[in-house]
Structure formats: C-alpha cells, structure tokens
Amino acid sequence: MSTAITGVAVHDVRFPTARDGDGSDAINRGDYSASYVELTTDAGVTGAGFTFTNGRGNEITCAAIRALAHHVAGRTVEEIADRPVEFWRSLVADDQLRWLGPEKGVIHMATGALVNAVWDLRAKLAGKPMWRFLAELPTAELVASVDFRHITDALTPAEATDILDRGRAGLADRLAVLDADGFPSYTTSVGWLGYPDDKVRALTRQAYRQGWRAVKMKVGGRPADDLRRARIIRSEIGPDALLMMDANQVWDVDEAIDNMAALAEVDPYWIEEPTHADDILGHARIARAVAPVRVATGEVAANRVIFKQLLQAEAIGVMQIDACRVGGVNEVLAELLLAAKFGVPVCPHAGGVGLCEYVQHLAIFDYLRVGTDLDGRMVEYVDHLHEHFVDPVRTRGGRYLLPDQPGYSTTMRPESVARYRFPDGPVWR
C-alpha cells in the first residue's frame, strides 16, 4: 500500500509586520512571509512546508517552488523514503535549475519548503510528531537520508552511524527530562533595533518575570546606542542570566572585533552574525579575538558546505541552523551530525513566521539522538504569529513544551492562508 502525492499547491502568504518595527534589526525589516506548500495525497493527508521570507520577493520563492514541484508531484511517499538521497538530489542537482544557486538562496529555500512538506507528510502518516518520528528512525535510515557529497572530508557515513548509534543510549532518560521541563529557549522579543529604550526595559522586565534567563538583543546600530541598550537589559536580568547579541552581518571583520571589545563590559554570551554570513575566515578571526564570548551564526548559512567549513575553521562556538533556508530535513540532519562530530552545540534560528514551530522538532531530535546534552543548547523564541498555525508552539517559563500532534507543526490555519494571501487576501487587497 502506497501513498501518492497527487498535487502541489503553493501559496504566497504575507503578514504586515514591517509597520510595527517587529523584527527590525541592523539589516532586515520586513513583512514576515511564507512561501507555503501543501502536498495533497490520495490518502487524504496533506503535507505542509514553507520557506520564510521578509515579504517583498515572496513571489520569487513561490515561483522557485513551482519550478521544482514536478520532482515531487506524482511520486509516492514510499519511493521517496526508499531512496531519500536520490529524491533530494533530484531537487538540488536538477541539471538546469542548479545554476540558480547552486544550493543557495532562492532555489535552495524552495527546495527546503518542498522537502520539509514531504517529511511533514511522512510524520503525519506515521502518526508522530516530527521529533519523535526522527528520533525513532533506525540509524541506517537516518544515515541513508543524508547526502554526504562534499562533506566526506569532515564527516563520513561511518562516523554518522557511530554518532546516531551512541545516541540511542539514554534516550528514554533524556525524553523524561524534556517531558518534565520542556526544552530550554531564549527570547529575542526584548531588543529589536526599532524599539525605544523604555520599551526595551519594559519587555526585558516582563520576560524576566515570565521565567526567561536568556535574552537576545540586536546590535549594529551606533555603538553608543548598542552599549546603552545592553546596559539596560543587563541591569534588568542581573549578572547570571545570559545576554546574547546579534549584529545581523553589518560589521566588517575588524569593526566587529573593536565593537565587541567595547561591549565586553556587559558580559555577552555570544555575538551572532558579527560579519557577512559567507565570511568563514572572518568569523574565525573574530572568534579568536572575542573569546571567551562565543561566535554564533547560521540563519543565512547557505548549506552544509558552509557549516562544514565554519566548524573546520573553529569559527563558531554556537551553530544556528535554520529549518527552511537549507534543503530541508535531509540537509539539517547533515548539519546536526557535523555539529556533533565537532562538539559544537546547536541553537536553532527561529522567529519570523513558523520558524519556532519548525525548529523545536529539530532541537528536540538533536538532544535525544545526536548531541545528547542540554548544556549550551537553546532554541530561539519570538512571540509572533503563532496563532496562524494549527499546532502552535507552547512555552512555559522560558521553555518549549514537547509538541504532541503528528507532523512538523508546519500546517497553517486555512483561514489565515485565505486572509493573508498576497495580493488577493482581504488584508492586502
């Protein structure tokens, strides 16, 4: 008995967040949007996936998804599951479309949306939340889902097998920890660049009362402003809570080193995206200069080859994977395994729309089966737009509670899709 994917529907869904300054940082300000994919099947179950964009241009990623859709439509879930790398390569190594990346930007984000929709479908058909579906897969099946091309100099299938086999030991104990306490997270809702000082103070105070002991602020504005806002936040959270900083790539390498020296007095835990996301050697130089402050990056790292090098160069102390910029679950598996091999904790990028819903599953799977340690592991949390999802994230006291519905939590409410569809939904008309 097999399940055929009978159709691929693509929706351009946009939320008008830009006007409120939500999500504003040194380099981005946008209308959080999703290029949203629905895979219909002859089993009556629908797989959902999306890639996140900042609004303008969401029609471009939608066009890219449509250009790739013929690699998905008409296939059965079972044949994809049987030959996962062959399926993945049909998308990323399409002999005409690969040129548009390769494996980066619009075309790779489109791959991510489609690949994730297939995994959502698989988890739904299995009746399990994605984290559990992944955690319960046999090692051989997980390893067979990873395309090792271009990463064998850092991670071999045999090493991946070892990591995943070792990850079976103690899994039930780790699951009990999460069942009791949830997964640690931090909040980015307190310190967007667009917020005035009093709003930063009030939001920080509120977050601290709600239980958050790790908060992130945006930097990369005028250095004096960054320091003033950082002092406000540190004064509200006390000396023991973690204060992370995110420069969203605005600095040059030497500028990052200088600015972080000036911000050292507030004891930052990490500096995120201190310079251009493609600058592996630059991140490595910054990491050496700002230690013990960790360098973190990854939300716009294009693919596993970039992550491989960030690890090889000892450029990062925190790896921030994204669920839908890279080529979906298959490539995320490669990245989680690479991080485990190099001993660097993964703290996924979230926020936007639906990214929290996505990455909670990846972080939980990572802890249960790959990284196996909570030390240094946190999922970003932003309190935006969860109401548009059928199975939204739930948090308590600064921790994510375990999702319990089948699938990848990627299914949007039909009324949200209809209302926010661009340009014909009532919000945009």
Next chain:
Amino acid sequence: MSTAITGVAVHDVRFPTARDGDGSDAINRGDYSASYVELTTDAGVTGAGFTFTNGRGNEITCAAIRALAHHVAGRTVEEIADRPVEFWRSLVADDQLRWLGPEKGVIHMATGALVNAVWDLRAKLAGKPMWRFLAELPTAELVASVDFRHITDALTPAEATDILDRGRAGLADRLAVLDADGFPSYTTSVGWLGYPDDKVRALTRQAYRQGWRAVKMKVGGRPADDLRRARIIRSEIGPDALLMMDANQVWDVDEAIDNMAALAEVDPYWIEEPTHADDILGHARIARAVAPVRVATGEVAANRVIFKQLLQAEAIGVMQIDACRVGGVNEVLAELLLAAKFGVPVCPHAGGVGLCEYVQHLAIFDYLRVGTDLDGRMVEYVDHLHEHFVDPVRTRGGRYLLPDQPGYSTTMRPESVARYRFPDGPVWR
C-alpha cells in the same frame, strides 16, 4: 542635462541548446538562457543587461529582476553615477529582498542584470565601449564605485587607489599590444562531456589549426573516460599548448586530489571547480595537493566575500570572475582589485549566451588598468550563440579583437528576442 531611466523591460529569452549536448558537463545541461533587461530612457538610448541561466528557472530570475526594478526605474543616470555605492546598496541591501540571498543566487544574479544594464547605458551615453569607458574613468570615480563593506580586512580604498593609479602608467603601450594582437583566450568548445571521442579529436584538431594554444576539457565523468579523452586532446595539441580541466564541482575534496593525481600525466594547466564552489577550505587543501597544477574557480562564486576568502586562503591560482552572477560591474571592480592585490591572474568565465560578449570588456580593462600583465591571463571562448547580439565578439587566431562599439556588447538583436522569447516566441510555441 540629465538622462532619466523611464522604464525597465524584462524578457525571458531561451535557446534550445540542451538537445545537442552543447554545454553539457558533469553537472549542468541546459537551454542557455538570458533574463534580459532593457532600460529605456528619455534620451532615446537603451541600456541592456542580462543574467545567464540554464533554461528552466529563467522565469525565476526574471521575477527577481522585476522585484528589484523599482530601485532603477525613475532614477537618472547622473544621480546613479554620483552615488554609485548608494545605488548598488539599494539593490543588494533592500531590507526585504536581502533575505533571499543574501548577495547570492537568484536575487544577486538579478542585481547583476540591472546593474550591468545601467553601466551599458553609461558607456553608450559616453560613446565608448565599456572597456574604454572604465579604463578612462578617474581613479577616484572607480574607487567610489566599489562597496568595500565586508572586504576591508583584505582591501582598503587606499590600496585600491594605489593599484588604479599605478595602472595609469604604460596604459597606452598595453593598449597598443591589444590593438595589434587582440586579447589571449582559450576555447572550451572541444571537450564537452556529451561529445563522443571522435568529435573531441576532430574539434581539437580544428581548434589547433585555427590558432588556439589553450583548450579546456570537461572532467568528472568516469576517471578512465576522463583520462582517455585527455590523452586524445593532449596528443592533438602537442606538449606545449595548455590543457585545462573543469570538473564542475562533482568531486569531494579527497576525490579531487586522487583524481588529479591520475590525470597528472597529461600535464594539466589548471583544474577548475574541483569541488563544491562554496568550499574555500577544500579548494585550499586541493591547491596544496595538486601544485604545480593551478586551482581555478569563480563562475558560481556568489560574491566578493567568497573571492576575498579564496585569495586569503591561497586556494586559487586563477580567478574566474563572472560578469552577471555577482552584482554587476561594481562588484566585479572589487574582485579585480582583490585579485591584483593578491597577485592572482583573472581569467573570466564565459560561454553560455552572451558571457563572452560581457567579459571581454572586463578582461581588457583589467589588463589595461588593474592587473597590467598578460602573463596567465586568458578569456574563455565558446563558439555559441554570438549571432544573437548586435555587437558580437570577434576573434582571430585564438584571440579576442577589441570591441569598438559603444556599450557593454550586451544588446541582443530584437528579432532574436522575439523569436526565442519563452514561452510565446515561435521557437517555443
């Protein structure tokens, strides 16, 4: 008196090359296509630019150009020329669209098409071919055209100024050399993977008779096939002509090192794209292992930050810039200056459709004003699709002749645009 850009027209133009095996290599096989831009002005002059794609997906780059067009339409050429970095950043750092790259893939290729169209317009208005227009610009104006953000750790404006000022000395003598002999080039038309052995032999023999003393073959098929084809070519060109190899990224790092050891007997001049284009550290390892064979790459290098690192890591002995994958002339200037700073010769990527027309100008400018030496400098040449351009490349005895028409040679013949427009042109209907 100023010239206003009154409109931006975008055309999806595709040539059905895939069916003949032209342009086939280890990873690409496509219908050479252009996302073609025309900027209309109130001066009656039209600026033309394009980005190259492999066919499917050309509608995606066209959509990206349309998404960026509002940054160009309505501006005057003079205000763009007065504040070139501000203009360039309006495209690459659009606060919503940047997320789609950043500065890579579809959205950056679209930037390249638009930026190049503006430069074509400027050269046409000045009545000069692009190479001459650039070579005669004052140093300060060239330096002001470069966005140094994220490259100051490798190249400062002061260093760029020094390079360009020094490039004024002897310029007339270098120009006389090109006037007499043309610019050196090599041909890639002999050894596409899709060609059988006898076709490879016949084409190589023909190329040698036509004067080519540097030819490139594709590798990355079965190693035994690669070696057999390489021996055929070497036997036809003799021991002194240059034989370049291009693996189009199919190998892993260790695989590249092993395979190049096996191919050493035919004395390759360079190995191009030995592994994934994003793998700076991998290219550096390969470069150390295969020396004295040079490592070459760049045709899909996303931006100046990638090129900066390839140079910093001593990963390349030949830098292969592309005219329209990066953000147009402004970013190419940064790359040429970086190459000069690190002493690596630039051999631009060409072929496809219109890439030879584009890069001849860049190579000539580089020699006249930046690199100032012909040693190791060659422009790729592929004998395809030149008939669709108003001012096609002209070659003699394996060398490019100097273009003499105003502009960037990017203007397509209107009848070709009409005939090959997708999906409504007669060729595709």
